[in-house]
Amino acid sequence: MKKEIAITAYKCRKCGKIHYPYHDRCLECKGREFEQIKPEGDVTLLAYTAIFNLPWGFDQRYLILGVAEFENHVKAMGQIKVDSVDQLKAGMKMKPSWEPVRVQYGEDVYGLKFEPME
Amino acid sequence: MRDVAIIGAGMIPFGRRDEDTLMEMLAYASLKALDDAGLGDKSVDAVYLANMGGGMLQHQSAIASSLVDRLSLLPAAADTVENGPASGASAIKNGLLAVASGYYDTVLVVGGEKMREVTGWRATDFVATMTHPQAEYPYGITLPGMAGMFTRLYMEKHGVTREHLLAVSLKNQEMGTLNPYAHVEMALDREGVFDSPHAVVNNPVSADPLHLYDLCPVSDGAAAIVICPLEMAKKLSKPPVLIAGFGQATDTHTLQERDDPTDLKAVTLAAKQALEMAKLKPSDISVAELHDAFTILEIAESEHVGFFKKGEGGKAAAAGKTRLGGQIPINLSGGLKARGHPVGATGVAQVVDIVWQLRHELPKTRQVKNAQTGLTVNFGGFGNNVLSFVLKRVEP
Numbered sequence: 001m002k003k004e005i006a007i008t009a010y011k012c013r014k015c016g017k018i019h020y021p022y023h024d025r026c027l028e029c030k031g032r033e034f035e036q037i038k039p040e041g042d043v044t045l046l047a048y049t050a051i052f053n054l055p056w057g058f059d060q061r062y063l064i065l066g067v068a069e070f071e072n073h074v075k076a077m078g079q080i081k082v083d084s085v086d087q088l089k090a091g092m093k094m095k096p097s098w099e100p101v102r103v104q105y106g107e108d109v110y111g112l113k114f115e116p117m118e
Numbered sequence: 119m120r121d122v123a124i125i126g127a128g129m130i131p132f133g134r135r136d137e138d139t140l141m142e143m144l145a146y147a148s149l150k151a152l153d154d155a156g157l158g159d160k161s162v163d164a165v166y167l168a169n170m171g172g173g174m175l176q177h178q179s180a181i182a183s184s185l186v187d188r189l190s191l192l193p194a195a196a197d198t199v200e201n202g203p204a205s206g207a208s209a210i211k212n213g214l215l216a217v218a219s220g221y222y223d224t225v226l227v228v229g230g231e232k233m234r235e236v237t238g239w240r241a242t243d244f245v246a247t248m249t250h251p252q253a254e255y256p257y258g259i260t261l262p263g264m265a266g267m268f269t270r271l272y273m274e275k276h277g278v279t280r281e282h283l284l285a286v287s288l289k290n291q292e293m294g295t296l297n298p299y300a301h302v303e304m305a306l307d308r309e310g311v312f313d314s315p316h317a318v319v320n321n322p323v324s325a326d327p328l329h330l331y332d333l334c335p336v337s338d339g340a341a342a343i344v345i346c347p348l349e350m351a352k353k354l355s356k357p358p359v360l361i362a363g364f365g366q367a368t369d370t371h372t373l374q375e376r377d378d379p380t381d382l383k384a385v386t387l388a389a390k391q392a393l394e395m396a397k398l399k400p401s402d403i404s405v406a407e408l409h410d411a412f413t414i415l416e417i418a419e420s421e422h423v424g425f426f427k428k429g430e431g432g433k434a435a436a437a438g439k440t441r442l443g444g445q446i447p448i449n450l451s452g453g454l455k456a457r458g459h460p461v462g463a464t465g466v467a468q469v470v471d472i473v474w475q476l477r478h479e480l481p482k483t484r485q486v487k488n489a490q491t492g493l494t495v496n497f498g499g500f501g502n503n504v505l506s507f508v509l510k511r512v513e514p
Contacts, residue, residue: 019375020253020374020375021250021252021253021371021372027370027375046374047267047268047270047271047373047379048267048270049263049266049267049270049325049326049327050266050323050325050326051258051259051260051262051263051266051324051325051326052322052323052324052325053238053242053260053262053324053325054239054242054258054260055239055242055243055246055258055260056237056239056240056242056243057243057258058258063257063258063263065257065258065259065263065267066267067267067373067374075374075375076253076374077253077254077257077259077372077374078257079257079258085326090270090271090274101256101257101258102256102257102258109256111256111257112257
């Protein structure tokens with residue numbers, strides 16, 4: 001079953017700046033009150049890389065990672081479901097999903113994954 | 119505030135030091151700096167010790183307390199300073215402020231790290247603990263991974279090419295062969311890592327678009343300095359090196375929250391503060407040690423501190439302007455790229471190398487002729503905590 005993307009972003013009630021992750025004070029106006037929002041709408045890939053020297057906890061040859069922006073301006077990191085960075089280009093539209101991104105202490109840890117729309 | 123000078127500098131060779139514990143490395147470097155300062159059996163008022171991973175990698179805490187005991191510096195005040203890969207410069211800043219304020223007269227600052235006693239997997243994970251624990255770390259991002267994303271964006275925005283990155287790599291590894299303290303003492307051959315079909319094997323992609331030889335090694339090592347008020351330093355025989363300026367600035371924890379992820383604001387601010395305090399311009403600097411954990415950072419920092427305009431740093435490196443004899447010689451120690459990057463030691467090692475430059479103590483192959491001023495940049499996290507120092511030679 002498809003899982004809901006369990007990321008909460010924070011919109012400053014004073015100036016409207018979107019934050020993810022959480023800050024106790026707005027990075028723009030120092031406001032302390034935030035509206036909780038969910039990432040929504042089309043997703044655009046901003047930056048990406050493939051890493052071949054993985055940290056402890058990843059039993060695979062490589063990982064492709066990137067940062068993408070949702071239509072409502074929430075920006076977040078995620079793993080990218082392609083075989084090679086040659087399939088990626090900044091500005092391309094991505095489909096987000098919430099899936100296991102690693103295993104810790106025998107348990108799946110869920111996070112964002114992206115794959116190209118086409 | 120009093121002017122503060124460096125009167126002692128010491129370092130041990132960086133590399134894989136299986137034979138030494140972290141504490142031994144810190145002690146060896148400290149003794150070298152204390153001896154260089156000519157302190158003999160005298161003690162110091164305080165010790166600031168930079169270390170990032172003793173708790174995680176060696177299962178050891180309160181390291182500064184242990185060092186003062188080992189070195190018989192009791193009852194000197196002792197603090198451990200942890201600020202990621204900028205721990206070294208942070209410890210120097212703490213010592214500088216303590217002496218400048220008049221509270222202490224003589225302070226030992228030492229930085230060290232022992233990273234090679236764990237597997238590469240563990241060391242990579244240890245460094246990645248600097249990333250955001252919810253928004254970044256779970257995905258497996260590493261510091262080279264962040265640098266990979268940054269490099270692609272920087273290439274697109276500022277026209278940096280792989281040729282430019284290669285120029286930094288070749289220069290710094292060549293300088294490493296001339297530095298007896300360097301971890302990597304192996305010159306690279308352009309054909310072997312770039313031009314020939316074998317380059318794919320010799321220099322594979324590590325964090326796309328960065329290749330193996332765009333990255334610094336994982337190292338063990340330690341470095342130390344002794345500081346005191348300038349007026350006291352003037353009475354000593356060696357030329358004192360004045361800490362003429364320092365700056366420190368921070369930026370967002372995650373790259374994604376920066377308006378322009380290619381803009382290293384904390385580097386710009388830290389260097390600007392340091393230069394303004396020293397009343398100098400970038401063009402007044404004789405020699406620089408920049409934090410080239412990745413080749414792209416030497417280029418980007420050379421632009422952000424003001425040595426070159428944005429988009430010109432890569433071309434300048436390729437044109438030899440950052441070599442010995444060039445417009446602004448950068449990383450004549452080999453930089454992190456070749457001297458190595460024991461994270462807690464790096465910020466102190468950069469300053470030690472500049473001290474040797476300003477005392478004119480290095481062999482001709484690495485010495486900037488008549489060097490009078492030097493600048494360092496110590497880059498913590500991925501640019502979220504950066505320190506810069508401007509050092510100046512003072513004639514005794």
